[in-house]
Amino acid sequence: MRKEDLTAHGKRLLQETPVLETLRGLDPKGVNEVLRIVETCAEFARLHAEPKALELDARMEEDPEYFDWDLVRTAGRYRLFSLVVPAVLGGLAGKYMLTAASLGVEEICSACAGIGNMIAATGLGACPLLTPGGMPHWDTVLREIVEGERKGEPVLMAYAITEPSAGTDVEEPHFLAKARIGMEARRVKGGYLLNGRKCFISGGKEAKYLTVCAATDRNRPLETWTVFMVSRDMEGFSVPRVERKMGQRACHAAELLFENVFVPEEYVIGYEGDGMSMGILSIMAASRGPVGAVGTGIARGVLRNFLSWARQEHGGRKPIEEQRIQMEIADMAASIQECRGLVLDHSLAGDRVFGTLLVNPMMKALFALPREFRLSRPYQAFLQSRPGRAASARLLRLLVSEEDMTRLLALASLAKFASTDMAMNVASRALQLMGPGDSEERRRVEKCYRDVKVTQIYEGTNQLNRLTWYMIEHEGSLRVELPRPRL
Ligand SMILES: Cc1cc2nc3c(=O)[nH]c(=O)nc-3n(C[C@H](O)[C@H](O)[C@H](O)COP(=O)(O)OP(=O)(O)OC[C@H]3O[C@@H](n4cnc5c(N)ncnc54)[C@H](O)[C@@H]3O)c2cc1C
Structure with a gap:
């Protein structure tokens, strides 16, 4: 092109x-x-x-x-x-x-x-x-x-980790170790029985499949945190309610109820007990950067509407003609550009890790096998078997290092908290400058102001993301551990 x-x-x-x-x-x-x-x-x-x-x-x-x-x-x-x-x-x-x-x-x-x-x-x-x-x-x-x-x-699909008694606590290993966990996945013949609640789950009401983290022993949540896939038609699964939201209303935040939901063994993702590394930290290492992009996107929306508002006459004058407004606009643009840089630092570093996995020749070779073969019972049984799971863990360790993953998590957390805080500041500043007069632009900026708040909360609050960055970059006390093959 x-x-x-x-x-x-x-x-x-x-x-x-x-x-x-x-x-x-x-x-x-x-x-x-x-x-x-x-x-x-x-x-x-x-x-x-x-x-x-x-x-x-x-x-x-x-x-x-x-x-x-x-x-x-x-x-x-x-x-x-x-x-x-x-x-x-x-x-x-x-x-x-x-x-x-x-x-x-x-x-x-x-x-x-x-x-x-x-x-x-x-x-x-x-x-x-x-x-x-x-x-x-x-x-x-x-x-x-x-x-x-x-x-x-x-x-x-939706991703469910938060519980009524544990939000921040499920997103960091030191906190999870001491968390008060309500949901439990009890081992039974052929799988697990899930009981408990998850809350604030984006898209949880409409999702056909949900990836859910739960402890198999509530007294040892860190050691037993495990990723399950739940299908909405599994017996015992229900969505009792959705939240009345302040912002980002187009997407439901749902409460999920699990009452003796039987999840077969094949629906455990990876190994039992590897949930913190593979269900939380590796996911956050990928997804927190894009949450930063939600922030830069909202801030761009604010700036676009603010510019359009400032070009119109208000009380006989066009705000855009005032130097103080021109300087505000320059500041907003600079903040957005700066934070998009952080988001891109994360995503380009992430593509070196995850993109490499996707386009790796070994991966391509696996998917060059005919689909009927990949869906066949023996092939699926191999993937689910101990040697199959061990081979997956080995493949991951071969292609990705723990250092790369840990570094990526630091970049993701930095991009997330900096960009979403920036968007909150930009929306707040624009709204103040626009004053109380009604206009479509002002209504859009007011919506951005409500929409942006939750970006400082989900995928780890911005306080937690600051601590995550600090623990990785300065204390060395947080590290993403990749699963070890179990034979
Ligand atoms: C609209 C919305 C959508 C969401 N979508 C999802 C989703 O799709 N999937 C999902 O699983 N979850 C989702 N969440 C949950 C979200 O990730 C949690 O709300 C978030 O992790 C905070 O947890 P909490 O609400 O329990 O707050 P708490 O953990 O109780 O935190 C309250 C305050 O205390 C601070 N705090 C807590 N612990 C510490 C600490 N040790 N050190 C310093 N400060 C601390 C926090 O930063 C925060 O300011 C969503 C939440 C909302 C509001």
């Missing part, structure tokens, strides 16, 4: 992110793929998210149970649920999966962060399946996401 063939968004992106322009010189095919994905997200944002943002926000304030399935189907036509599904399965995730996802999320969230979260919740839910322990489910669940889009009935 030549530069002239890019849309206005593609060209703007290259102008505003010189690192991408440079990378494009070295790897035109890879970066053009990123640009294509970002352009698709920008088109969805412009044609569908932006026009619906205010209306959907107001409707869901009145009726928090409402959910816009039509919009989900539209997002499916743009293939937005396949952003994290590996290309070998027909998805969009390739070598620059995190960079494309981060920049794409920024585009959607610049129009509406609630709609962005409604889409991104599936990506987050799918993340634990992307680890080698999740490979038995690639040809079934992940492919179902791709096929759901093709059929016009998207398959959604």
Whole structure:
């Protein structure tokens, strides 16, 4: 693709992110793929998210149970649920999966962060399946996401770790060791019985599959934290309620109830007891950077609306003509640019780790085997067997180092807390400058102000993310440990 063939968004992106322009010189095919994905997200944002943002926000304030399935189907036509599904399965995730996802999320969230979260919740839910322990489910669940889009009935996922008695505590090993855990997964013949509650789960009401972390012994949560896949039609699973939300209303935050939900052994992702490393820290190492992109996206939305407001006359004057306003605009633009740099530092480093996994020749060779063979009973049984699980763990250790993963977690936490705090400041400043007068632009900025708050809370509060960064960079007291093969 030549530069002239890019849309206005593609060209703007290259102008505003010189690192991408440079990378494009070295790897035109890879970066053009990123640009294509970002352009698709920008088109969805412009044609569908932006026009619906205010209306959907107001409707869901009145009726928090409402959910816009039509919009989900539209997002499916743009293939937005396949952003994290590996290309070998027909998805969009390739070598620059995190960079494309981060920049794409920024585009959607610049129009509406609630709609962005409604889409991104599936990506987050799918993340634990992307680890080698999740490979038995690639040809079934992940492919179902791709096929759901093709059929016009998207398959959604969600990620459930938070419990009523443990939020911050489940996101960090030292805290989990002392956490008061309510949910338990008791081992029974052929699998586990899950009992308890999860809360605040984004997209949890609509998800067909959920990746859920639970302790198999509530008195030893750190040692027994395990990742399970739950299907919504499993007996005993229900969604008693959704929250009445202040912001990001387009995406439900649901409470989940597990009453003797039987989860078969094959639905344990990786090893029992490896939940902190593979279900939390490795996932956060990938996903916190994109949450930073939610922040840069919201801040971009604020700036766009603020500019449009400032160009209009208010009380006989155009604010844009005042130097103090021009300086405010320059400050907002500088903060956004600075934080997009942090997000890109994370995503490009992440693509070196995760992207390498996806395009690795060994991985490609595995997926060159005919699909019927991959779905066959003996092959699936091998993947689920002890030697199969040990082979997955070995593969991961061969391709990724604990140092790389730990470093990535630090970059992810830094991008997350810095960008979301920045977005909160930008929204707050813009709203103050706009004053009380009503306008569409002001209503959009006011919505951004409400939308941004939760970005400082989910995926680890910003306090926790600061501590995570400090523990890795200065104390050396936090490390992502990869699973050891068990024979
Ligand atoms: C809208 C929304 C969507 C969400 N989506 C999901 C989802 O999809 N999946 C999911 O599993 N969870 C989700 N969450 C949960 C979210 O991750 C938690 O709310 C978050 O981790 C904080 O946990 P908590 O609410 O229990 O607060 P607490 O952990 O009780 O924290 C309260 C305050 O104390 C501070 N604090 C706590 N412990 C410490 C400490 N040791 N040191 C310093 N400060 C500390 C926190 O930073 C915070 O300021 C969502 C939450 C919301 C609000």
